[in-house]
Amino acid sequence: MTYTPATQDQLLAIRVNAGIDDLANNEKFAAAEPDMVEAIVAGIGEFAAGEWAPLNRIGDIEGAKLENGVVRLPDGFAEAYAHYVEQGWNAISGPVGFGGQGLPFTLSCNVLENLGTANMAFNLLPMLSVGAIESLDHHGSAELQEKYLPKLVSGEWSGTMNLTEPQAGSDVGALRTTARPISEGEHAGKYFIKGQKIYITWGEHDLAENIIHLVLARLPDAPEGTRGISLFVVPKYHVKEDGSLGSHNDLRCVSIEHKLGINASPTCVMSYGDNDECIGELVGAENRGLMAMFTMMNNARINVGNQGVQIGERATQQAFAYAQERVQSARAGSPDRSSVAIIDHPDVRRMLLRMKALTEGARALLYYTAGQVDRGTLGDAGARARGEVLTPLIKAWGTDIGIEVANLGVQVHGGMGFIEETGAAQHWRDSRIAPIYEGTNGIQAVDLVTRKLALDDGAALATLTADIARDAQDEPTLAALAADCDTVAKWMRSDASVDDRLAGSVPFCTMLAVAVAGWQLLRQLRAIKDGAAPELAATKAASVRFFLDRIVPEARGLTAAATAGAESLYTLTAEQLAG
Template identity: 75%
Template sequence: MPYTAPTHDQLLAINICAEIEHLAQSERFAAAEPDMVEAIVDGIGGFAAGEFAPLNRAGDLGGAKLENGIVRLPDGFAEAYEAYVAQGWNAIGSPTEYGGQGLPFTLACNVLENLGSANMAFTLLPILSVGAVDALADHGSDAQKSLYLPKLVSGEWSGTMNLTEPQAGSDVGALRSTATLIADGEHAGKYRITGQKIYITWGEHELARNIIHLVLARLPGAPEGTRGISLFVVPKYHVNADGSLGGRNDLRCVSLEHKLGINASPTCVMSYGDNGECIGELVGAENRGLAAMFTMMNSARINVGSQGVQIAERALQQAMHYAADRVQSARAGSPDRHSVAIIEHPDVRRMLLRMKSLTEAMRALLYYTAGQVDRGALGDEAAARRAEVLVPMIKAWGTDTGVEVASIGIQVHGGMGFVEETGAAQHYRDARIAPIYEGTNGIQAADLVTRKLGFEDGAVFAALMADVARDSADEPALQALANACADIGQWMRSDASLDDRLAGSVPFCTMCAVAVAGWQMLKQKRAVEAGHSPALAATKPVTARFFLDHIVTEAAGLKASATAGAGLLYELTADQLAG
């Protein structure tokens, strides 16, 4: 079915949660005036609906195919990507000195949200390119920035992130790819790269004129583990000093993964240096590659959290359309025994309202996080640290909840949801990858309890929950949840063992995300009731109320799990558990 951009709710989140009018008061983001913001949100919504959405089903059915070393996409993908680049959507949040528009990250998030709701698999291409721009802008040399960024910013070239290897998985420190300095000749000062990487999203395709791979590898004699990893820029085609393209680099796509979903996104096994002539350039300092890559990963983790919103929105729209159209049974208790659309039945109403409430709350958390990132870019250190605390929440809870909403969407369809013809199953299949990549959600929760809780001796997290509790004085359940999160955070920092923290990390991360999302939904509700966004006057108070009354109270019930400790998890030996 067609995609319609939820423009009113997006603008509400951008204005109330990201507070973009405050950002526009700065010199850097002065262009983000209300008219500009509305034009971008309306424009990308229309573009996504018209160009990306019609390819979603064809991409799922046809998928990406590897033919003689070349990745082929279904008809229409090349033209849609060309239009995306031509209209400048890839450049929204990138630096102006390299051809970007220099607008807030918040608006760049909106571009990707709309594109991803329209076509999640396709949108992984610009998501990775945006991350490559961030990494090179922060860690590349002046020469690398001048050479690579203008065409990455425009989208003429695309970017990738190469971390994972077959033997390493999430343990990046176990990678074996190597980089050897070239002492003389044409490529003196550069490096020969050798190794294999797996799960490389959009690692090979023909939509962009060049692909700029950011590859982690080890130098000879480098320290073991993550301390000995360096980052290299490895183009598909060599780039001449004037920016023109040279010959093909010694790298290739060996195969494409056969996946549960996102079939139109080529997930590649990449081989570097089969002939000993894969040339790359060092980015940043030796053995500091993981720190540079994390610049890219933090951006990617927020945008992957956005994928929870994206797929939830698409599943929600399809479920609403089906429920309004599908006529079945009389409404229970009604004297009229004529069959009604299933949207009239109480349990279907419950499911739809849950889907809508969760989707809007994820969006509220997404744009609150994006607004904090933008404040950090303006020099607000407190906001920057808060954004780092929020990243595991939006990534983990956002993607888990995207899967939940997509699953409920299938349930609304009943048996018709379990067959492929309706398309509801695609949303669930597509959504299921998001809790896994860019660091599994268990890793996100572990990051929260082992690193982020300790920022400034716990003050960053404590201040966040204090803000939620203060602003929710008239919402006892939300205030109690925020206070419980603060108490558990203090216990984890002060008294809990590492095993106990990790055992409770996932439920704790969920509690925290729901507390912050509920806070932002409450702010939206108050704004709408005060006259903001009249188009949402009827719906927002109801969806916010549902979230506060149902989702917040459910999250409060996770306290026992968050504080249970690891003892029971190790009552059985590994053999007993597996037996």
């Protein structure tokens, strides 16, 4: 199934939730004028629907294949990626000094939303490159930036992030990959990298001319744990002084994973230094690699939350199309016993409206988060702190929504949803990875109730709930949810043990995400009532009403779980629990 870009809803979210017009008042983002914004949103939607969407199904069926050390993609992928680079989409928010357009992160999110709705697996390629650009732009030396950023920004080269190792999992501090300084010869001042990394997205492929790996490794005599990790840039091909490509570095793809979904995205096991000749260059200071990598990871976490919006939009469109086509049974209670399209049955309506409301709520939260990130870039400390609070919300709740909406899409299709040929199952299979990578959703919730709860001595989160409560006075249930979130936060900060906070972290994360999403949808609805996006007036009123009347009350019901504490989790020993 093809899809129609959600251009009008995206523009509404970009204007109302991200506040793009306000961002354009700053000299740094002055180019983001209304005509430019509309051209980008419409243009990337058309490109994604025309060139990337047709590859979604073949990518799922044929997948990526490792042949003689090189990962090959199905026919059409190389041409589609080349056109993406030629049209400049990779450079939207890249630094101007290295060929980027310097536009807000908000618009980069929109590029990725459209590409990912068209083809989630393929979209992971530019998504990781965006993160690599961010990390080098913030932490790389002038020499490294000059060497790698121009072609990363253009998309001619792609980027990866290499954290996970077989024995370490989410415990990054347990990594064993080593970096040994080189003191003499042509590579003096660089490092020999040796080790193995797993789950490296697009770690090997033949679509870009070079692959720039950002690799976490440990220097000799480095402190234990995360304090002793450094970051290195390790190119697939060495780069000569004139910028041309040299010989192949001592790294290889050992294998690619056979996965539940995103089959067109090669998830690689990468080996570095099999011949003790893998060369890397230090990014930032020694033993400060995790900080540099987190610049990339925070960007990636927002973009992973974006994937929930992407898969939700695609699954919702397909479910609506099927529900209009599928005729079955008479409408309950109708004197006319003729069969009707299933879209007329109440429970199917409930599922479809839920899919639409959740997807639009996640989109509103996504662009609100992106707008705060952009304001932080402009020097607004309050917005920067708020963006940090919002990041685990969009990553965790956004990806949970992607799964729920894709799951509902299968249900709307009924038995045909369980049949691969309809494509509904692919959306669910593709969606399932997003709550796992870039820090599982449980880790996001832990981040919320530890680091983010304490940010600015609690003020960063408290001002957010206060803003929601104040702005939602005409929506009592939403205001009450904001108050519930504030109550839980205060309990966690004052009375709860660490275990208590962690035990309630996931329900609290959901509560807060729903509160922010509901608030941002309410802002959209008010903007429409004031004359914005008149073409969305009827549908937006219905979806926002559904969200406020049904999804917000559900979130209020999580208060008890968020404050239940950890005692009941440990009434059994580990042996008793497993037995």
